[in-house]
């Protein structure tokens with residue numbers, strides 16, 4: 001077997017990011033294996049979003065390397081659109097096109113970027129929407145859907161082309177609390193079907209129940225990581241203890 005076949009889905013090696021004088025990522029090392037669900041937690045401003053944005057090449061790292069299934073995507077010669085086509089991304093705001101029906105939103109990238117034939121994309125889109133309880137919304141426009149439904153559509157869009165990695169950045173933060181559960185249930189199904197996920201969230205009980213590994217970020221680096229039991233029940237670092245004391249009552 002070649003070394004590539006053993007490559008982790010995602011590897012960050014000593015990643016640094018600065019915004020002017022603000023050193024936001026201060027040396028992040030992270031390894032995510034296939035089928036792993038890794039949840040990033042940490043205070044506001046600790047660098048979770050920035051970390052995810054460097055993986056999707058929205059932000060360029062200032063130092064260090066990021067490898068996707070063994071390919072150095074921080075190499076300036078790596079084609080940004082080809083890298084992005086291998087990663088499914090869902091942000092806090094759904095960013096659906098308001099003038100396009102749900103099915104067209106879901107299949108657009110598959111058809112235009114991945115050159116999937118339109119009928120195949122539609123069949124796959126309808127199948128996934130149906131599986132996730134949106135079968136009757138296929139031909140609706142986004143503004144006829146609840147926030148939770150729109151976010152589920154955004155997730156279906158992200159998984160339509162079977163990406164190697166899913167990045168989920170605070171996907172429930174903009175939702176009415178009543179609608180959070182349906183979105184988190186979908187994430188749980190993705191885990192059950194073997195997706196590889198890097199997710200930032202403030203939903204601590206969900207993080208505990210879904211994560212294979214919890215990664216606690218503090219001041220731009222990973223302060224500690226481990227199973228949910230290790231990090232939530234026996235945090236080693238004072239900063240982790242303080243953070244958890246503040247958020248776990250939620």
Ligand SMILES: Nc1ncnc2c1ncn2[C@@H]1O[C@H](COP(=O)(O)OP(=O)(O)OP(=O)(O)O)[C@@H](O)[C@H]1O
Nearest residue numbers: 019022024042043044045046047048049050051170
């Ligand atoms: N485009 C940008 N330009 C300048 N500074 C930025 C930019 N994006 C993020 N920052 C700064 O980087 C730091 C980390 O922000 P980031 O959004 O990564 O934190 P976070 O842990 O995701 O926070 P939250 O939980 O609130 O989403 C903050 O100090 C923020 O102000």
